[in-house]
Amino acid sequence: MQDLNLYNTLSRKKEVFKPLTEGKVGMYVCGPTVYGDAHLGHARPGVTFDVVFRYMLHMGYKTRYVRNITDVGHLVNDADEGEDKIAKKARLDQLEPMEVVAYYTRSYHKDMAMLNTLPPSIEPTATGHIIEQIQMIEKILANGYAYIVDGNVYFDVVKYNATHEYGKLSGRNIDDMISNTRDLDGQSDKKNSVDFALWKKASPEHIMRWPSPWSEGFPGWHLECSAMSTKYLGARFDIHGGGLDLVFPHHEAEIAQSCASDGHEAVNYWMHNNMITINGQKMGKSLGNFITLSEFFSGSHDKLEQAYNPMTIRFFILQAHYRSTVDFSNEALLAAEKGMNKLMAALVTLEGLAVSESSTVNVEEFKTKFYSAINDDFNTPILVAHLFDAVKQINSIAAGKGSIDKASKEALTKLMNDFCFDILGLKKVAAEAQDGLADDVMDVVLGLRKIAKENKDWTTADFIRDELGKLNITVKDSKDGASWEKE
Numbered sequence: 001m002q003d004l005n006l007y008n009t010l011s012r013k014k015e016v017f018k019p020l021t022e023g024k025v026g027m028y029v030c031g032p033t034v035y036g037d038a039h040l041g042h043a044r045p046g047v048t049f050d051v052v053f054r055y056m057l058h059m060g061y062k063t064r065y066v067r068n069i070t071d072v073g074h075l076v077n078d079a080d081e082g083e084d085k086i087a088k089k090a091r092l093d094q095l096e097p098m099e100v101v102a103y104y105t106r107s108y109h110k111d112m113a114m115l116n117t118l119p120p121s122i123e124p125t126a127t128g129h130i131i132e133q134i135q136m137i138e139k140i141l142a143n144g145y146a147y148i149v150d151g152n153v154y155f156d157v158v159k160y161n162a163t164h165e166y167g168k169l170s171g172r173n174i175d176d177m178i179s180n181t182r183d184l185d186g187q188s189d190k191k192n193s194v195d196f197a198l199w200k201k202a203s204p205e206h207i208m209r210w211p212s213p214w215s216e217g218f219p220g221w222h223l224e225c226s227a228m229s230t231k232y233l234g235a236r237f238d239i240h241g242g243g244l245d246l247v248f249p250h251h252e253a254e255i256a257q258s259c260a261s262d263g264h265e266a267v268n269y270w271m272h273n274n275m276i277t278i279n280g281q282k283m284g285k286s287l288g289n290f291i292t293l294s295e296f297f298s299g300s301h302d303k304l305e306q307a308y309n310p311m312t313i314r315f316f317i318l319q320a321h322y323r324s325t326v327d328f329s330n331e332a333l334l335a336a337e338k339g340m341n342k343l344m345a346a347l348v349t350l351e352g353l354a355v356s357e358s359s360t361v362n363v364e365e366f367k368t369k370f371y372s373a374i375n376d377d378f379n380t381p382i383l384v385a386h387l388f389d390a391v392k393q394i395n396s397i398a399a400g401k402g403s404i405d406k407a408s409k410e411a412l413t414k415l416m417n418d419f420c421f422d423i424l425g426l427k428k429v430a431a432e433a434q435d436g437l438a439d440d441v442m443d444v445v446l447g448l449r450k451i452a453k454e455n456k457d458w459t460t461a462d463f464i465r466d467e468l469g470k471l472n473i474t475v476k477d478s479k480d481g482a483s484w485e486k487e
Contacts, residue, residue, distance in 0.1 A: 002375045004059070006239075007323060009247065009270040010169055014377055019238050020268060025061040026237035027053065028229040028267075030246055031123070033070040034104035035089040038111045039290035040276050040313070040328060041243075041283045047314055047425070048273040048322040049241045050117040051378060054423050066232045067120040071101040071127050072208050073200075074221045078249070080197040081188070084218070087207050097208055101125075111293040114310040116425050122232050126224040130210045133219040133227045136261050137198045137212075145260035149189040151201030151215025155256060157194040164259050166194075169270060170248035196253055198223055222253035230258070230266055240267040244274050245282070273322045278303075280327065291328070305330040308337065311427055315340040318380040318424055339388075344428055345485060346391040347420065349398050350413055352483075356403035363411040366390050370419050383419065390416060395485070399476060446475070446482045 004017040019025050029049045032042055049065075056063040076082045083091075090097040109119075126133075137153055140146045145160050146153055157166050161174050177194050201215035202208075209216050229237065242251065251270065258266040275282045283290050291301045299307030316336035320326045366386065373383035390412070396402045404412070420426050445464060452460040465475045468484070476483045 002371050004055075004375045005377055006269050006271060007377045009272050010267075015269065017238075017269065019061065020236055023060070023062060025056045025063040025239070026233035027056070027063065027065050027239040027241065028225070028233055028237065029065070029067045029120075029240075030225060030242035030250070031067040031069050032104075032108055033074040033085055034101050034108060035086045036104060037292040037294060038108045039283060039292050040296065041290060042108070042111075043115060043293060043313060044276050044317055044322075044326070045241065045243050045273050046112050046115060046117050047317045048378075049271075050115075050425055051318070051380065051423065052239070052241070052271070053118060053120075054425055055374060055378070058418070058423055064122065064233060065118075065120040066122045066124065066229060068225060068228055069101075069105055069123060069125045070221070070224065071098075071105075071125050073126055073219050073224060078221070080190075080200070080220070084206070084208060090207070101127075107294075114293070114297060115314050116310070116427050118425075124228045124232065126219065126228075127208075129224065129228050129231065130219065132231055133223045134199075134212050136223065136227045136257065137219075139261040140198065140257065143260055143263075145256075146198055147191065148214055151217060152189060152197060153199040153214055154190050154195045155198055155253070155260070156191065157196070157256070158192050160256055160260055164256070166256055167248075167252065169252050169255055172248060172252070196220060196222060196249060198257075222250055223257060225250070226254045226257040226261070226266070229254075230262070235262055236264070236266055236268065238267075239269045239271055241271040241273070244272045247272060271322075274325045276317075276326045276328060278328045283328065303330075305334075308333055309340075312337040312340055314424075314426065315343075319384055321377075321379055321381055323377070339384075340426070343387060343391060343420065343426075346394045347416060347428065349483070350394045350409070350416065353394070353397055353404055353409060355406045355409055357405060358403055359405040359408040360397070360402040361393055361404050361408050361412060363408050363415060366412070367415055370415065374419075374423065380424065383424075387416070387419065398478075398483070400478070442473075442484050446484065449475075449482065 005014045006017050007013070008015050027049070029045065032038065053063060053065045071086060072084065074085050076085055076088060086097050086100050090100045093100065137146065140155065141148070141153065146155050157174065160166055166174055167177070174194060178192060197220035199212060199214055199219055200217050202217040206218070208218055210218060229240065240251070240254075255265055255267070258264070277283060278289050281289060291303060293313070295301040296304065296308045296313055297310060312333060316333055317326065319336060319339070366389070369386045370383060373379045373386060376382070393402065397404055421428065445468070449461050449464040452464070468475055474485050476485065
């Protein structure tokens with residue numbers, strides 16, 4: 001069995017994956033802050049870490065996948081001052097904050113299900129773990145890495161950096177950070193501009209608040225992930241994932257909190273997916289340039305030329321390596337749709353292939369290439385390229401330019417199904433539903449052509465074949481009847 005190699009953001013190199021506990025994997029992924037509909041940017045980590053989860057299960061690991069829901073503490077501009085993003089949305093819509101949370105959590109789950117992502121093993125919320133966060137703050141204070149000012153608790157980054165390395169994940173230098181982030185006089189009660197909030201005292205108008213030893217308030221945004229990941233995965237766990245935009249300050253702060261609280265780092269491998277861009281700019285709510293997943297599925301956004309099947313969106317994401325950027329365009333989505341349909345059509349063709357005594361297909365070679373790609377830091381674009389090499393052979397055999405024996409057909413069918421459905425998480429039914437009408441129409445057309453041939457009306461039979469050819473539809477005749485393929 002080939003080794004799985006992961007790119008560790010912390011070491012900045014690929015490393016052989018070895019779980020801390022044999023046969024078990026613990027993975028934590030930062031989930032959404034639920035104050036708006038999920039967009040294409042949310043689909044990227046959803047699909048990326050779904051593939052990681054699926055592959056761990058495929059390899060036989062007992063896997064616990066924890067993905068949080070942020071429902072408090074994430075302030076506007078990802079800062080330590082200002083309004084809570086969820087509370088702001090609630091104020092604007094004249095709703096209770098938990099109404100906003102409930103509505104957009106359901107919406108997020110619906111969109112992720114449409115993309116065929118498996119639900120996580122545990123999905124904890126920040127508001128459901130206030131006690132654990134308070135306990136972690138108490139440990140950090142006891143160890144001398146935090147300080148209290150007027151009911152607020154701040155992490156002392158400068159003191160921490162004297163004995164640890166703050167900035168090791170992001171590659172930032174603390175002196176540069178301090179010199180580049182000067183506070184206005186009287187605008188902050190922090191010792192240093194780089195310090196971050198562990199607990200904030202709620203202002204009178206702040207709705208979301210809880211009692212604590214320091215004040216009635218709410219936890220800092222970074223704290224929830226440190227508290228919940230270690231609660232459900234232990235003081236040390238295998239993989240922590242999230243978007244590249246979370247490396248600093250969110251994940252950098254998580255490392256500091258774990259070390260300050262427990263005396264050691266919690267995470268073995270840090271994995272980060274890159275961004276989806278639109279015209280070269282990060283797609284996101286704060287920039288107002290996002291397209292929601294529901295708009296992609298319905299085609300209702302003015303930047304979309306048509307509605308896109310959820311599996312087209314998933315396939316579009318998988319065609320790029322998770323660590324590379326992906327720029328949105330209708331052309332790219334249409335190409336993904338065409339490729340997805342071709343792959344699904346080949347799987348149907350494979351099922352219908354007649355078997356021979358000999359085979360021109362080397363299934364073991366395909367198997368080696370498929371696993372080599374996925375084991376090379378989840379290189380899905382290379383895997384997709386190898387899948388299309390198999391598609392080419394399947395279509396060649398269907399056209400009479402090769403053969404496949406019974407054992408090879410069964411092995412190739414299992415291999416293709418394992419990688420297309422179990423690991424990449426594609427759904428055959430989605431493509432079939434999309435092309436259902438076309439299938440029905442083509443059944444009628446080929447039926448008419450069959451009648452013409454039975455009546456020796458070759459002119460009509462050839463006319464149907466030639467006219468379909470003008471539409472880039474190839475009709476293939478075999479002893480089992482006629483089939484068709486859209487180029």
